[in-house]
Amino acid sequence: MTNNLTSNAYKDLIDPTFEYEKSSNTVDSNANIEQLVERLTITDNNEKKESFKLTELPSEIILNITNNLSQFDVLNLIRTCSKLYNQVLPQLYKHIIIDVNFGKFDNQKYETNGRTYINSYFRFKRFIGTYVKKIDNDLSNIKIYKFECLTLLDSSIKFDLNLELQRMIKYLFNKLHNLTSLVWLDKGFRIKFLYSLKNKELINTLILNITSDSIKRNNSLLYDTNGKDHKIHQISNLNFPNLTSFQIKPFQNSKILLNIINNMLINQNDSNDVCSRLKTLSFSGEDLGSKTFNNIYRDIEQSILNEDIMECIFEKSKIKYLNNLTSLSISDISVNETDANYLINSINLKNLKFLQLSRIKEYTSNVYGDITNTIDTLNSNFLTKIAPFLNNLTHLSLGICQITNLIPQFLKKLARNNNTLKVLDLSVHFHPNLSFLIVNKFRNLEKLSLEIYDPDRTRLYMNLDEEFFEGFESLNLKSLRINSALLSSRFMELTPSQKSLEYLEIIDSNNADSSYSKVGSNRRYMYEDVSNVQAFGRRYLNLNPNLKFINYYDCLFQCNNSNLTVDPIDGLYNWFALEVRCLNFLDGWENEAIFENWNMKGYQLLLFSL
Structure with a gap:
């Protein structure tokens, strides 16, 4: 059809x-x-x-x-x-996804079966009216089980959700009687929407973007202009007793996070029962200062606000032992050695399959609790203490800044007890032993992302030599994301050696500042001559004709394997990031809608309305 x-x-x-x-x-x-x-x-x-x-x-x-x-x-x-x-007709309502980035492409990578996409702010308003009308007409066979709002406000919308639409959304939520999964990552989310949900006990998945603007009460913001607590918004009526997946971003400080955990996750329910059901737990905070990788001394005040997050989650909150947790993601916090004890004592780490620790700053404290210059020991730091417990981990993502680079020590300890790792995503400083450990200790890798930074500078390390790539040909990768190293002959030999390679991303030093931040792209090729970059894409395709997609210097190309050509493609950057990175859902969908004008004009007929 x-x-x-x-x-x-x-x-x-x-x-x-x-x-x-x-x-x-x-x-x-x-x-x-x-x-x-x-x-x-x-x-x-x-x-x-x-x-x-x-x-x-x-x-x-x-x-x-x-x-x-x-x-x-x-x-x-x-x-x-x-x-x-x-x-x-009822099938079209079961799983609703709001995403202005959605469009129809020659090679569609969106999962469309059993899902209905709405890719316009205006069509969403129209959809609300249509759905509410059907429910009011007692059409009991029309049921929404899953609702996802990934991106709602595109570049053509210069304003936030107006009061009229907020009222419409509250009315929509009031009619979601069968909802089991709620995902809202767009910046327009408001806590007050949740109060309209009728059957909260049916919901097992809750993934929300709770910004400071999303929590408004009596027309007063939760925070003053300095980011300090004005008052803690009480959300005790938001009881979701049967959650298996709880993912929240961003937490501005530990007090707000504690309030969210105790009221939205645990509430009046038995803590042990709630924690035994929980499979996925994710907390992503605000970026700590600059988005560059190793600027650890900037914005110290914000770091102090987030230095007790581990204690807040696993010690001060109502959370009990998480015996069945399989996925854990924590981002944008400061940690020290003692924080590892909270994970060891609160989670069955041997049961974890997915672990993401992104944009983490590790430090040590003196007896007075002041942040000081870190003097790490080789045998005892945050990562090395939890490594022996990660026996069954299959997906690992680390973006951690240390004064002394102890990633090699962590990988050694991890490899002693783990032979199941399939996906590895590292954003770390350069270390001469890093590649040797990866190649020799984790031979079952299918996806590898290495974002290597200069030890002394705030930029990507662009001098990866022949020795660094030695042994990489022994891997059998499906996807590879790595710094550019055109001067290395071994690097150029790496691509054709990977017979199963389908996705390749080459990271440029020019976009290093965004590499350590959340997923997103400045789409530089929109303003440069794409043909120059396209030539490099063809070069890699000629080296490995099995490639399907190449992201070179932030330009995404789809490969035509029959005639060895590459064509620029837009709108699939989030999807591609999930293919080459190890990301949780919160980081996999950047909240900023990147939706170019040609998409708005070319795909208007694909907008859904009933």
Whole structure:
């Protein structure tokens, strides 16, 4: 079926008076389908069989078929007859995703089956009106189970959510009676939306972007202009008793985070029961000062605010022992050696599969608690203390700044007990033993991201030599993300040696300042001659014709393997980042909507409306 729907087609879908001619040969879901099978059977003498209609199949079979269709195919299908309209229409509401970056590409990498995308602020408003109207008309078969708002405000919208839309969203939430998963990463989220949810006990996944602006009460901000607590917003009525995934960003300080954990995660429920159910836990704070990698002395005041986060989460809060946790992500905090004890004593680390520690600053304290210049020991620091417990880890992401680079010591200890690591994502200072340890200790890697920084400067290390890449050909990688090292012949030999390599990203020193920050891109090729960068993309494709996507110097190209050409492609940067990095959901979807004008013009017909 075609994926192009005209606006008139959408008009038909929302017109309740639109009439279809009913089929006279329909059967209900309890009918005996043996006759249908007989009519479809081809005999040896090629006897001509009677044709059958899709609507004659039981509803269960029809829904099994349509579950494997995109929203575009489903929209086309339900326009064919009234029975399919009534049967299949509810499927379009089950999983709603708001994402202005969504568009239709020649090689679609978005997961579209069983999902309905809305990629416009204005279409979202229209969708709310349509959905609420259907619910008010007592259409009980229309149910939303999963709701995700990834990006709502694009570059054409110069204002925040207005009061009218806020009221509409609150009314929408009031009608989400069957919701099991709520994800809102757009900056327009407001805590007050949650108060409108009726059946909070059904929700098992809660992923929210709780900015300071999202918590407003009596028209007063939670924070004053200096970022200090004005008052703690009480959210005791927001009880989600059956959560298995709890992911929050950003926490501005430990007091706010403590309030969120104790009220939204635990509340009045039994702490042991809540913690035994929890599978995924993620907290991402505000960036500590500059986005450059090793500027650890800047914005010390903000670092002090976030130095007790581990204690806040695992000691001061109501959280008990997390025996069944499989995914942990904590970002934008300061840690010291003693913080490792909170993880060891509060989590069954041997059960972890995914661990992300991003934008972390490690320091030591004197007896008075003042931040001082760190003098790390080789045998006892935050990472080396938790390493022996990470036996079954498969995904590891580390972005940690240390005065003394102890990543090699950590990797050695990790490798002694772990042979399951598949994905490794490091943002660290250069160390001469780093590559040797990776190649020789973690031979089962499938994805490798190495963002290596100059030990003495705030920029990427661009002098990776022949010795650094020695042994890399023994790996069997599906994706590789690494500093550019064009002067190294071993680096150029690395790409063709990886026969399974599909995704390649080369990091440039010019965008080093954003490399250690959250996922995002300045899309420099929009302002430069893309052909120059494209030539380098073709060079890598010629070295390895199996490549599918290449991100070279922040320019994403899709590979044409038949004629060895590369074509620029936009709108897939978040998807690509998840393919080459080890990122949790919060970092995998940057909140800033990067939606170029050509997308706005070219894909207007793909916007969803019912």
